[in-house]
Amino acid sequence: MLYVVLFFLLFSLLLYVLLGGADFGAGIVELFSSAEHREKTRDTIYRVMGPIWEANHIWLIILLVILWVAFPVYFNIMVVYLHIPLTLVLLGITIRGVAFVFRHYDAVVDQSQLWYNRLFRIGSFVTPVFLGMSFAALVGGKITLTEDFTHTGFYELFMQNWLNIFNLLVGLFYASLCAFLAATFLIGEANGEVRKLYSRRSAFFTVILVILGLILLLYGYFKDIEFVKDFLHNPVSLICIGLSGVLLIPLWKFIKKGYRIASRFMAGLQVILILFAALYAHFPYIIITEEKELSLLEGIATPSTISNLAIMLIIGGAVILPGLFHLMKSFNMIKVLEKPDNTDENEYS
């Protein structure tokens, strides 16, 4: 039963990274587009993401619920020591979430659109950065655990574990991963000039991603960050990363040839490989503190709670996944890829 719970934990993490990530990425692509193409991007995003927009972000809530029900000790450390970066994540989620909806449902279209757009784009950029920083803080080895909160400095306990260059690099890496995903997903939604534009964006973010990835590994290696070193010493992780590098070539072929499903699939696979590589070397030791490594499996809930949760998750999954799939299908999120982009005008009517 524990494995069922672990499966759903990783599954919702993956889906959040992929779908939530593509969603953040859409805003980042918008942010980095020239003014004239922003409109186009904005509309495309709305059409592609709109119907599943809400659902994308519920993966985070599922993730959180699994953590606090099944892994209370782990969750406890996370919320106590990462209070500040998590608050910043929440700020980002709040701002971009409401801005996305306001700009589409405001009854009057006027100056305020400028603000919604601005907030949406900036929020989309900073949220994944903070998310990446929070994750990096867990594994960066800078957490100082203590029982004595009154005599240890605020900075030592609550700041230095997340506010450092390594974490910032991880944050930026995740943000560019999001942008890469979104740009690749968007290619399938456009034609002609705009399509070329997304191809260029996708290439741009791929390059950024690779560069940031290399800097990250080098920085971690020379700064003796354990997570990175273990990663580099683990053959499976290295193979995964190597594979994801090699797979960039077919990805590019698919994009050029216009195989939309295949290219999306490849982009998703890239992310899976990177995530897997990052977690594999250390699993289940996902909290690394100054002194020791803490296992996710330390202090898990009692077997009855775990099996109960597992049953809930299986039932929930059986209800939700078909519904979600049907939703995607109904709105051609999967099929639209096969047919040319001519439905624009009557899409909305």
Add this chain to the structure above:
Amino acid sequence: MENLDYARLQMAFTLGFHIIFACIGMVMPFFMVVAHHKWLKTRDPIYLKLAKAWLKGVAIFFVTGAVSGTALSFELGMLWPEFMKHAGPIIGMPFSLEGAAFFVEAIALGFYLYGWKRLPEKFHWFTGIIIGVAGVASGILVVSANGWMNAPSGFEYINGEFTNIDPVQALLNPAWFTQALHMTLAAFVATSFGVAGIHAFQIFRGKNVDLHTKAFKIAVVFGAVTAFLQPISGDLSAKDVAKRQPVKLAAMEAHYETEKGAPLYIGGIVDEENRSVSNKIEIPKALSFLAFGDFNAEVKGLNDFPDDELPPVSIVHYAFQIMVGIGTLLMLAGLIYFISLKKKNWLKNKYYWLLFIIIAPLGFVAIEAGWVVTEVGRQPWIIHQIMRTEDAVTPMPGMKYSFFFYLFLYTILAITVTWLMNRQIKSLNQQPQTKPTKNKLEQTFSNQDKPRGVKSSGENKIDD
């Protein structure tokens, strides 16, 4: 004030914020579905317009509810880590079911929002129902988690350890039913009178009276019916509290002395120092009857509880008075509506509309007051008789800044949402739906190859 106080304030503020959006998100879909149904039956375009206007409202409230709810699920842990560490595994069940309900709701919302003219009509309408039902289900589930804090069950507490955990029993704790029933009704009462009041205001101003009268009728019926049920369910809740949290009951009634045949106080000023209540109206023996169904039952007073287990009496007492007062008032308003069904000429009277305008926000005030009764009345416990709130709070200092940060953020959000709603109503009143005038700014937005650009915001997207 200490860290603990700020953490409490932040929790109260964010929950109090969230609950308003959650209630509207739970109830509005039902109005929308009724209007939609009327459109399918009569093909009167006004109903379609109404359904779509409400739909936009639902979308805006839904998202504000969702982001503030996401913040809450982090906050439970971030503010009360010790609580979640132990309670998480026990009350995880309602929360994981709630997650499933949110998913169903979000999926249904996706279908409903984007399904106009693309899905079969009946199915499309049905997805609207699912939004409402899933919303109510998630409301009931969270309240059940809260019920567990008031009536902890489903575990054994031995030497500070929680063992023998039974999540199903924790979900079905002794408080869940009365609380969930009362809360669900409250959501309907508050949202219905709120929406009805907004439309009453438009009728009062003589704007687009036909549409607003139709809207008013749909909303007010829900409110009038539930406002009658609310005091009945409130009485059930009170009897429940009397059994499981006698000290909370005593605080609600500001009842200091233990006595048989205890009187009910209405109003009154609480003097916590001298442990007395002045300027009250007394109804002999009523409290004993209301709490235990027996005029001579003994009601335990605050003086008979240890000092360090008393909640802040005056806050709880005043909040309770406010809730019950508003409950009575709203029931009367419901009665007035039912009478007006017979006496049609009342609808011409502007005081009739004025009444519904004035009571519009009261339901929400009652909800906030009711939660203050429940949550403050439970103090100093975060889990009744098991864990104290002060032992659960985060060790991180500086909660003050966090609180002011949320206060600032949510205040701006609240202002923005109010302003957006105002704009929705204004655009409803523009009889022939005029397209927004093109201004300079908009031209820079729309790009050459696709002039649909900005116009498509909302307006055209779900209109047909």
